[in-house]
Amino acid sequence: MKQHIPVLLASSILLTACASNPSHPQDPLEPMNRVIFQFNDKADHYVMKPAAEGYRFITPQPVRTSVGNFFNNLQDVYSMLNHGLQLEPRKTLTDLLRVSFNSTFGIFGLIDIATPMGLPREPATLGDTMAHYGWKNSNYLVLPLFGPSTIRDGLGTAANLTIADQNDLVFRTESDATAAAVLNGISRREKLLGMEDTLQQAALDPYSYMRDAYLQYRNRQVGFQPSSQPQDNSPQEDNIDDLVGPEAEAPAASQPVATAPGNAEASAAQ
Amino acid sequence: MKKLLTSLMLLLGLAAPALAADEPVSLVQDTSQKALDILKKENGKNTRQVREQVESMVIPLIDFTRMTALAVGKDWRAANPTQQEQLATQFKTLLVRTYSSTMVRFKTAQIDVKPTAQFNNSGREAVVKSEVTIPGSADKKNVSIDYTLYKGSQGWKIFNVSVEGASLVTVYRTQFGEEIRKNGIDGLIKQLKDKNEGVKPA
Numbered sequence: 180m181k182q183h184i185p186v187l188l189a190s191s192i193l194l195t196a197c198a199s200n201p202s203h204p205q206d207p208l209e210p211m212n213r214v215i216f217q218f219n220d221k222a223d224h225y226v227m228k229p230a231a232e233g234y235r236f237i238t239p240q241p242v243r244t245s246v247g248n249f250f251n252n253l254q255d256v257y258s259m260l261n262h263g264l265q266l267e268p269r270k271t272l273t274d275l276l277r278v279s280f281n282s283t284f285g286i287f288g289l290i291d292i293a294t295p296m297g298l299p300r301e302p303a304t305l306g307d308t309m310a311h312y313g314w315k316n317s318n319y320l321v322l323p324l325f326g327p328s329t330i331r332d333g334l335g336t337a338a339n340l341t342i343a344d345q346n347d348l349v350f351r352t353e354s355d356a357t358a359a360a361v362l363n364g365i366s367r368r369e370k371l372l373g374m375e376d377t378l379q380q381a382a383l384d385p386y387s388y389m390r391d392a393y394l395q396y397r398n399r400q401v402g403f404q405p406s407s408q409p410q411d412n413s414p415q416e417d418n419i420d421d422l423v424g425p426e427a428e429a430p431a432a433s434q435p436v437a438t439a440p441g442n443a444e445a446s447a448a449q
Numbered sequence: 450m451k452k453l454l455t456s457l458m459l460l461l462g463l464a465a466p467a468l469a470a471d472e473p474v475s476l477v478q479d480t481s482q483k484a485l486d487i488l489k490k491e492n493g494k495n496t497r498q499v500r501e502q503v504e505s506m507v508i509p510l511i512d513f514t515r516m517t518a519l520a521v522g523k524d525w526r527a528a529n530p531t532q533q534e535q536l537a538t539q540f541k542t543l544l545v546r547t548y549s550s551t552m553v554r555f556k557t558a559q560i561d562v563k564p565t566a567q568f569n570n571s572g573r574e575a576v577v578k579s580e581v582t583i584p585g586s587a588d589k590k591n592v593s594i595d596y597t598l599y600k601g602s603q604g605w606k607i608f609n610v611s612v613e614g615a616s617l618v619t620v621y622r623t624q625f626g627e628e629i630r631k632n633g634i635d636g637l638i639k640q641l642k643d644k645n646e647g648v649k650p651a
Contacts, residue, residue, distance in 0.1 A: 383621070
């Protein structure tokens with residue numbers, strides 16, 4: 180299982196040929212991405228989500244927090260390496276102190292004592308490092324099981340998994356590391372329980388909603404500003420005035436609330 | 450020199466209230482605080498009454514026409530006033546329903562509204578930044594939420610909200626554009642309507 184993930188990732192990245200006339204400039208791989216999105220959706224519905232719900236059911240919150248902290252602590256080791264590669268001495272030192280304190284006084288990372296000490300967690304991935312050195316514009320890529328990503332970040336993830344998986348740092352045997360990877364996945368999914376309903380409720384097309392939200396989020400994170408599309412509504416952009424006259428807001432503002440009360444009631448009663 | 454200073458001070462003193470620099474900030478600050486107080490008081494009960502209380506407070510502060518125009522983008526110009534009104538109504542229904550059913554999750558949230566707004570478009574547009582912390586969640590990470598406001602005839606109103614750089618409004622632009630390209634503006638109105646009416650009771 181574990182060896183297969185990098186292969187899957189690599190093959191999905193290598194399948195970067197096709198697609199014409201993309202509906203989003205950063206998504207030339209849309210046909211393939213949609214297929215993987217569908218697969219993930221099914222996998223989530225039948226495996227990940229039930230597993231996360233079961234996990235939430237059988238574990239109390241403090242246990243789940245500790246599990247999350249434990250994996251975050253392993254990830255902090257990679258953040259430290261990446262901040263180092265980015266020549267960010269202060270952040271590298273922060274990560275080093277975080278890992279040191281949390282791995283010792285924090286009992287193998289189960290307790291995050293570094294954050295209250297004033298050492299904020301700031302994850303950095305290999306993708307961030309590649310973006311730092313200039314690869315800011317990267318096309319959208321949906322990874323099997325991992326979900327929304329970009330070519331750049333997907334390569335980073337694949338490299339991590341093949342060369343130095345974080346669970347290999349602490350787990351000696353392959354099966355332990357695999358079990359840890361599964362637990363990590365379930366723990367991450369548990370934090371997002373309930374989100375899938377919001378997505379279904381909000382989106383006309385969940386695929387494109389997820390993609391556009393992810394790309395806006397990730398582009399801002401790495402400091403990439405798409406020039407062709409004024410989508411991000413950067414504060415400088417004032418072309419909204421071309422669309423709406425200065426006083427155009429008056430009619431709708433005086434309208435009564437259009438929510439169907441029955442629907443609102445039902446959707447919230449879940 | 451002293452005279453110059455005095456007149457400068459006067460100018461600044463006069464200019465500051467005229468710009469009403471803190472108005473968008475206090476609007477966001479007050480409203481989010483009041484909304485949180487309601488959610489907290491009701492202790493996360495997601496009843497219709499709670500939602501209506503919050504909605505009646507928040508909705509008047511949002512300019513849904515402008516918000517819809519921003520979501521639709523350049524095709525907005527191709528829509529006639531009736532279509533624009535229908536689009537705005539349907540979009541509003543969709544957003545209100547989506548977010549009012551999730552808002553109880555934020556009952557324990559702490560909102561830190563940044564005291565200075567960023568003004569653009571010769572003072573008619575303002576971006577108010579805030580940091581939201583949810584103490585209960587495992588990740589004690591702050592989430593940045595930015596509100597974009599516009600000053601119209603009825604004062605400052607919100608027309609865009611971004612979470613960590615992702616706009617809750619422009620995220621619809623591709624979806625809307627696709628539908629308009631396929632079935633025109635009426636097709637989009639119909640699609641939104643179907644979606645709003647078709648949500649099955651849970």
